[in-house]
Amino acid sequence: MLGHGLVRLPKIVAFSNGMVAKFSESMIPSFLVEPFGYVLTIAEFLLGVLLVLGLFTRQALTGSIITMMLLVLGxxxxxxxxxxxxxxxxxxxxxxxxxxxxxxxxxxxTIIKNKK
Incomplete structure (x- = not known):
């Protein structure tokens, strides 16, 4: 997740526009595809950072599973x-x-939980 988001962040506009082009023949309208390209890039990066750090791990894994489900749908x-x-x-x-x-x-x- 971190790697995908990291390499796409510098080219987020081109990535989103590329997704619009790829989905132009699909039943998903471009007004949904374009913002999804931006959200996907940021979500992959943030979820990856959380997973690497082990912070909000359950939520990050759940978000990652939902992201993968959306990618399969797309x-x-x-x-x-x-x-x-x-x-x-x-x-x-x-x-x-x-x-x-x-x-x-x-x-x-775990570190935060054990300090309480």
Missing amino acids: STMVENWTVINSQLIHAAVFAFLLWHTNYNNWSLD
């Missing part, structure tokens, strides 16, 4: 079947990690 709308496998694997990894957050010993969440 890939389906443009019939980009080759990337769906990767997106589903990402979602499965995030779900696995969410299921095992009780082993999150080195996270900021």
Whole structure:
């Protein structure tokens, strides 16, 4: 997540415009696609930072799963079947990690919890 957001931040306008072009033949209107390109880039970056830090881990993993679900939906709308496998694997990894957050010993969440 962090890597995707990080490389897209400097070219966020071009990325969003590219998404509009890719979705021009889909049933999703461009007035929804364009802002989603901006939100997706920022969300991937922020969720990635939170996951790396281990801060708000459960919420970040839940947000990451929702992001992957939206990406699968979008890939389906443009019939980009080759990337769906990767997106589903990402979602499965995030779900696995969410299921095992009780082993999150080195996270900021755990450090903060133990100081209370």
